[in-house]
Amino acid sequence: MSGFGNVLRRFRNQRGLSLRGLSMLVNYDFGYLGQLERGERSPTAKVASACDKALDANGAVVDAYERAALDDGxxxxxxxxxxxxxxxxxxxxxxxxxxxxxxxxxxxxxxxxxxxxxxxxxxxxxxxxxxxxxxxxxxxxxxxxxxxxxxxxxxxxxxxxxxxxxxxxxxxxxxxxxxxxxxxxxxxxxxxxxxxxxxxxxxxxxxxxxxxxxxxxxxxxxxxxxxxxxxxxxxxxxxxxxxxxxxxxxxxxxxxxxxxxxxxxxxxxxxxxxxxxxxxxxxxxxxxxxxxxxxxxxxxxxxxxxxxxxHLADADAAQDRALVLYPECQARLRTQVSLHRASCLIQKGHIGEGLRFAADLLDDLPVEQHNKLLYEVARQVMAVVPASERRRTELGDLAARLPITSTA
CATH class of the missing domain: 1.25.40.10 (Tetratricopeptide repeat domain)
Known part of the structure; x- marks a missing residue:
């Protein structure tokens, strides 16, 4: 109902009234009146009539309301x-x-x-x-x-x-x-x-x-x-x-x-x-x-x-805190943080332990919680395994738990 707002503003300005001044005359909040002028709220017949009377608009404000109401209907x-x-x-x-x-x-x-x-x-x-x-x-x-x-x-x-x-x-x-x-x-x-x-x-x-x-x-x-x-x-x-x-x-x-x-x-x-x-x-x-x-x-x-x-010590501290804070219902996100921990284990030299931990995390999470984002984090775990260790059985076991990537 921006047409109503334009008419209301025009008559208010012609009478030299601020929004606060009009508010005092009609007993409506000036913020609400400003919303009416900007078209952010719709007026009622009651406020249109009160404004028309206060502004001595001879029915022009009421007419604007009725036209806008008809259009809105x-x-x-x-x-x-x-x-x-x-x-x-x-x-x-x-x-x-x-x-x-x-x-x-x-x-x-x-x-x-x-x-x-x-x-x-x-x-x-x-x-x-x-x-x-x-x-x-x-x-x-x-x-x-x-x-x-x-x-x-x-x-x-x-x-x-x-x-x-x-x-x-x-x-x-x-x-x-x-x-x-x-x-x-x-x-x-x-x-x-x-x-x-x-x-x-x-x-x-x-x-x-x-x-x-x-x-x-x-x-x-x-x-x-x-x-x-x-x-x-x-x-x-x-x-x-x-x-x-x-x-x-x-x-x-x-x-x-x-x-x-x-x-x-x-x-x-x-x-x-x-x-x-x-x-x-x-x-x-x-x-x-x-x-x-x-x-x-x-x-x-x-x-x-x-x-x-x-920065593995900082990573450990962040993981500890995140796992305390995460709601139990957000199990997948908790698993993603734990997969970061698996990556840290590998970077510390505990390669087999880290890979087994990652595989166990995927197994423990209900399959309906698995998704592309989780698998991407698991692949990032695999990516930190040194080239000299990539023939490990544990790496193949983890890879077998991940689907073939697709961009469909």
């Missing part, structure tokens, strides 16, 4: 038709069911898009707990419905909904990588970045790129490309302390370590620690969410980098 009916078509269109059952639920929600209140942000947040908690095939089915269903809503949304609504689109696209890209469908994952990262930019939300832009950079350490992309992408994102993030900026420097540190740029990798790890120390407790204490930055992710990053650069 037409848009809502269009969205309902689109959702109804999805609900009865014979597509996947979850798509139809979610379309029906969303359609009922629009029939009651077509203006509130906060639910889509909550849906994205919920997937952040489901990511570590839900089997990939189930997760993909659920996210795909929600994105199909979100697409129908986006088609009929106005520009302001599209900006708001783009944030959820970016976050759901990240979930899909990560799940595709985890299941080894790398070419498709790369396309979804492009979609996620584009949606994040359309959201105009800096936190979303940085967080999306942070996961993209981190993912690049596991999906076979050239490391120079991953590091360059981290440079671009860091310029965007600036000096802000957010979960996204912490994750961004963590992904960069891992990529630099893989590229053999040890000093830069260690510098990036220190930057992760500095950002973590500045984060509010609600972010660092949230151990369950994909979108937060709990301490165990810092320690995981320290373990990864220290293992790769050969």
């Amino acid at each position: 037409m848009q809502r009916r269009t969205v309902l038709r689109a959702l109804s078509a999805l609900a009865v269109g014979g597509g996947p059952p979850l798509v139809g069911l979610e379309a029906l639920r969303q359609g009922l929600g629009h029939a009651v209140d077509g203006e509130d898009h906060d639910e889509w942000q909550q849906i994205a947040l919920d997937y952040g908690r489901a990511y570590y707990l839900t089997p990939p095939d189930v997760l993909m089915e659920q996210v795909t269903a929600d994105l199909a419905v979100l697409q129908a809503v986006m088609v009929e949304a106005n520009s302001r609504q599209k900006t708001s909904l783009s944030r959820a689109t970016a976050q759901l696209s990240v979930i899909i890209a990560m799940t595709l990588t985890a299941t080894g469908r790398l070419h498709m994952a790369h396309r979804w990262w492009t979609t996620a970045r584009r949606a994040a930019d359309e959201s105009r939300c800096l936190d979303t832009q940085v967080l999306t790129r942070a996961w993209d950079v981190t993912n690049g350490c596991y999906d076979g992309r050239p490391l120079a490309e991953v590091i360059a992408r981290s440079d671009e994102a860091i310029a965007l993030a600036g000096d802000r302390a957010t979960a996204g900026s912490a994750g961004l420097y963590a992904g960069r540190a891992q990529a630099l370590a893989l590229a053999g740029r040890d000093d830069e990798a260690l510098t990036a790890v220190r930057q992760v620690a500095e950002i973590t120390a500045r984060l509010p407790s609600e972010i660092t204490n949230d151990a369950a969410s994909f979108w937060a930055w709990p301490e165990h992710r810092l320690r995981h990053t320290e373990s990864y980098v220290a293992t790769h650069v050969g």
Whole structure:
């Protein structure tokens, strides 16, 4: 309803009133009035009437409200038709069911898009707990419905909904990588970045790129490309302390370590620690969410980098701390940290012990928890075995537990 906001602002300015001044006359919060003028909230008939009277607008503000309400009602009916078509269109059952639920929600209140942000947040908690095939089915269903809503949304609504689109696209890209469908994952990262930019939300832009950079350490992309992408994102993030900026420097540190740029990798790890120390407790204490930055992710990053650069005492300390902090439900990530320990054992000269430990870790983890990222860490364990020791039976045993790589 930006047309209403323009009319309201014009009459307020003509009367020489500030938002606070108008707020005192109509007994509505000035922040709310500012949101009405910017088109961020929709007015009610009651507030339109109060503003019209206070501004002596002779019905112009009320007329603007009624025109906008009519336009909004037409848009809502269009969205309902689109959702109804999805609900009865014979597509996947979850798509139809979610379309029906969303359609009922629009029939009651077509203006509130906060639910889509909550849906994205919920997937952040489901990511570590839900089997990939189930997760993909659920996210795909929600994105199909979100697409129908986006088609009929106005520009302001599209900006708001783009944030959820970016976050759901990240979930899909990560799940595709985890299941080894790398070419498709790369396309979804492009979609996620584009949606994040359309959201105009800096936190979303940085967080999306942070996961993209981190993912690049596991999906076979050239490391120079991953590091360059981290440079671009860091310029965007600036000096802000957010979960996204912490994750961004963590992904960069891992990529630099893989590229053999040890000093830069260690510098990036220190930057992760500095950002973590500045984060509010609600972010660092949230151990369950994909979108937060709990301490165990810092320690995981320290373990990864220290293992790769050969700072084995630091790696041992980081691994000890990470394994204490990781929730039991995140068994795969705990196993990845333990695989770093296997690599450290090999680097200390305990080659057979390290390889057997790695094989046992894979055997002990339920097969439904295995994924591409886990196997990539296991291959990194194998990579530190000296050339003179590569005929060991234990190396062959570990290799036999890993699937043939694929980029499908």
